[in-house]
Amino acid sequence: MAKITYIEHDGTEHVVEAENGLTVMEAAIRNMVPGIDADCGGACACATCHVYVDEAWTARTGERASMEDSMLDFATDVQDNSRLSCQIKISDALDGLVVRLPEEQG
Amino acid sequence: MGDQAGVVIVGAGQAGLSAAAELRKRKYEGPVTLIGDEPALPYQRPPLSKAYLSGEMALERLWLKPEAWFAKADVSLRKNTRIKAIDRSASAVLTDDGSRIAYDHLILATGGQARRLPLPGADLPGVYVLRNLAEADQLSEHMSRLKHLVIVGAGYIGLEVAASARKRGIDVTVIEAAERPMARTASPLLGGWFGAIHRGYGVDVRVSSCVDSITGGDFATGVRLTDGKTIEADAVLIAAGLELETSLAEAAGLTVDDGICVDGQARTGDPNIYAAGDAARFYSKRYDRHLRLESVQNAIEQGKAAAQSILGIEAEYDPVPWFWSDQYELKLQIAGLIEGADTMIRRGDPEEGCFSLFHLREGRLVACEAVNCGPEYMAAQRMIAAGATPDPERLRDLSVAMRDFLS
Ligand SMILES: Cc1cc2nc3c(=O)[nH]c(=O)nc-3n(C[C@H](O)[C@H](O)[C@H](O)COP(=O)(O)OP(=O)(O)OC[C@H]3O[C@@H](n4cnc5c(N)ncnc54)[C@H](O)[C@@H]3O)c2cc1C
Ligand code: FES
Numbered sequence: 001m002a003k004i005t006y007i008e009h010d011g012t013e014h015v016v017e018a019e020n021g022l023t024v025m026e027a028a029i030r031n032m033v034p035g036i037d038a039d040c041g042g043a044c045a046c047a048t049c050h051v052y053v054d055e056a057w058t059a060r061t062g063e064r065a066s067m068e069d070s071m072l073d074f075a076t077d078v079q080d081n082s083r084l085s086c087q088i089k090i091s092d093a094l095d096g097l098v099v100r101l102p103e104e105q106g
Numbered sequence: 107m108g109d110q111a112g113v114v115i116v117g118a119g120q121a122g123l124s125a126a127a128e129l130r131k132r133k134y135e136g137p138v139t140l141i142g143d144e145p146a147l148p149y150q151r152p153p154l155s156k157a158y159l160s161g162e163m164a165l166e167r168l169w170l171k172p173e174a175w176f177a178k179a180d181v182s183l184r185k186n187t188r189i190k191a192i193d194r195s196a197s198a199v200l201t202d203d204g205s206r207i208a209y210d211h212l213i214l215a216t217g218g219q220a221r222r223l224p225l226p227g228a229d230l231p232g233v234y235v236l237r238n239l240a241e242a243d244q245l246s247e248h249m250s251r252l253k254h255l256v257i258v259g260a261g262y263i264g265l266e267v268a269a270s271a272r273k274r275g276i277d278v279t280v281i282e283a284a285e286r287p288m289a290r291t292a293s294p295l296l297g298g299w300f301g302a303i304h305r306g307y308g309v310d311v312r313v314s315s316c317v318d319s320i321t322g323g324d325f326a327t328g329v330r331l332t333d334g335k336t337i338e339a340d341a342v343l344i345a346a347g348l349e350l351e352t353s354l355a356e357a358a359g360l361t362v363d364d365g366i367c368v369d370g371q372a373r374t375g376d377p378n379i380y381a382a383g384d385a386a387r388f389y390s391k392r393y394d395r396h397l398r399l400e401s402v403q404n405a406i407e408q409g410k411a412a413a414q415s416i417l418g419i420e421a422e423y424d425p426v427p428w429f430w431s432d433q434y435e436l437k438l439q440i441a442g443l444i445e446g447a448d449t450m451i452r453r454g455d456p457e458e459g460c461f462s463l464f465h466l467r468e469g470r471l472v473a474c475e476a477v478n479c480g481p482e483y484m485a486a487q488r489m490i491a492a493g494a495t496p497d498p499e500r501l502r503d504l505s506v507a508m509r510d511f512l513s
Contacts, residue, residue, distance in 0.1 A: 039402060045437070045439055046428075067437060073480070074509075074512075
C-alpha cells in the first residue's frame, strides 16, 4: 500500500491509499480523482494521464521509458517532471508520493 | 433544464459511459440512466484481446469506473437489462421484461456483437468469438489447456489474440481470405510487415485462404479450407469483425445505413434521439464523407458530443481519428485515415522495428501509421488536424526532428 496525493490544478487535494501493483493512473480512476481521463486505459497511447511528479519524488518514480518519453514530447505543458501516470507502478517505495495535474486536465 | 425523465442511454459500453460522465461533468441536472445488457460494470474492451487474454491483467483493472462512481455521479446503472424497443411517440424505451423507461433525450450507444460466420460447424463447442468479457473469459479458460488455436481472420483482434496466445505457449494458425493481414484498415506495407512479424514468432499465417467449414463431431477439431486442406486444432476463434446493433434504431424508423446515421452533433433525424460509438455513422467535413469508426477514441469523443448536444453546446464532432494495437512488444499507433491517400512516405527502417508510414493526399498529410514511434505519431496527429503539407523529402529524413514540422 502507498499513500498518494493528487493535487488538481486549482489546488484541490485528493489523498488515496493505493494498492501495490496498480499504476498511479489506475489508483486515480478507482478513487475518482478528477482530471485523469486515461482514454486509452493505460496503453501509453493517449497522453491524457499526464501528471507532474513532485520534485522530491522524481528519483523514486524513475525514468520515462522511451515510448512514454516520446508521447510526452508532444503533450501540452510538458516539464522535466512530467510523467504519464499509467506508466508509474505503485509500490511501498512510493508511499507518500505527490503528483500534480496539468491545467489542461482541469 | 426542466427535464423530468432525463437522459436514457442504451448500451453501457465505452460510448455510453463517456456520454454519462460528460453529462455530469458539464452539470446536467436531470436523471441519467445507463442501461446495458451485460452483467459486468462498464469495461474497456481493448485488453480483452491483449493483456487480459494473455493473463497479465486482472479483471478489476478493466472497469472504466469503480462501482462507487455511479452513486457518486448519480448515474443510475441498470446492468443485465436489454432494451427491446423504442416507443418514439411516447418517448420511452421498453425493456425485455416489459417495463417502460421514459426519456427526454435518448442516446443509442449499442455497439454490436462479434460476427459469426455461416460456416458448417460454426456452432460447435470450441468455436469462439471475441467482443465481450464473457466471450473473453470463455476463450481464456479454454486457452489454459489448448495446444493449437486456429484464428479465422487476420484483422487487429485476430492478430492480437494470436500474439496473446503465443505468449501463453499456444501454437497458432491464422487464416485470412485477403492477400495480407489487416487488409481492410492498414496499408499494404504495414499489413505485410505484421504478417512477417507473426511468422517470426512462430504463427502459421495463411493469407488468400478461405475456410470452408469447421470440422468435428461433438466439438471443434479444426478447419477445412476451400482448397481441401485441413488444419487440426483444439479450438477455433472466428475474428471476422463486428455485426452492428442497429435493429432498435431501425425498428423505430430512424435512418440506418451501415450504422445509425447522425450529424456532427451526434443527432439522428429525431430531435430527441442521439447515437454514438461503433454503431453510429456520422458526416465528417474533414473527410467530406460519412464515417463509421470502431475505436476507443471515437466512442469516447462521440459519446461526449452526444452529451454536449443535449446540453445545447454547439460543437462539431469531426475528429482526427486515432487507434492503437499492441502485438508482442510492438505498439502500432495510427492517426488519421488512409483511404484516398495517393502517396506514402516511409520514415525509419522496418528492419529495425521502429518506423512510420506517412500517407498524403494531394500533398496534404492524411494519415500516419507508426510502429514503436511515438514522436512521429504524436506530431502527425497535430499535422493532420492542421492540414499540414510537409515536404516528403524532409519527412523521410530521420535527421529532421518531428518537432520541426510543427512550427
Ligand atoms: C477485443 C477488442 C479489442 C479492441 N482493441 C482496441 C484497441 O486496441 N484500440 C481501440 O481504439 N479500439 C479497440 N477496440 C474497439 C473498441 O473497444 C470499441 O470501438 C468500443 O468499445 C466501442 O464502444 P461502444 O460503446 O460503441 O460499443 P460497446 O463497447 O460494444 O458497447 C455497447 C454496449 O451496448 C450493449 N447493448 C447493445 N444493444 C443493447 C440493447 N438493446 N439493450 C441493452 N444493451 C445493449 C452491448 O452489450 C454493449 O455492452 C477493441 C474491441 C475489441 C472487441
Ligand atoms: S492512459 Fe493513455 S497514455 Fe496513460
